Amino acid sequence: MIEKLAAGVVQVQTPIGPRYVVPPTWLQRVYLVWMFRNFPILPHAVLSRRQQRMIDRMCSEQRFASMAYADGMDEVPVIGTIEHRPPAGRDPLPPRRPVASETAAGLAAEVRQRS
Numbered sequence: 001m002i003e004k005l006a007a008g009v010v011q012v013q014t015p016i017g018p019r020y021v022v023p024p025t026w027l028q029r030v031y032l033v034w035m036f037r038n039f040p041i042l043p044h045a046v047l048s049r050r051q052q053r054m055i056d057r058m059c060s061e062q063r064f065a066s067m068a069y070a071d072g073m074d075e076v077p078v079i080g081t082i083e084h085r086p087p088a089g090r091d092p093l094p095p096r097r098p099v100a101s102e103t104a105a106g107l108a109a110e111v112r113q114r115s
Contacts, residue, residue: 005029008079012059020076021058028054029079036080043083055082 008029009020023029035051036042044052 004033004077004079008033008077010055010058011078011081012055013081013083018081019059020078021055023058023079024061028058032079039080040078041081041083045084047082 005026009022010032012019012021023032031054035047044055047055
């Protein structure tokens, strides 16, 4: 437990393999240890919005640990693992539907063409 607080990293599963993110502050390490208190692996989808933003922010700040951790050369304590993190920049909203007025105008033009 002390090792995780002192030098722990979070493993994030990505499509190109695991990445290790270094929490920038001691307070974030404490929060992450608490977050993973019952489960060592959590899907990104089950995290609260606050937790998702924190993980996304850490990943976007490029605070990745060196690849030596991935090879197991250095035994760094892993606080926990995030599974299936969606790619950064992905639009979480569904595609927009056309506005009713655009659809009506398109239908009226089509009717005029057929007449």
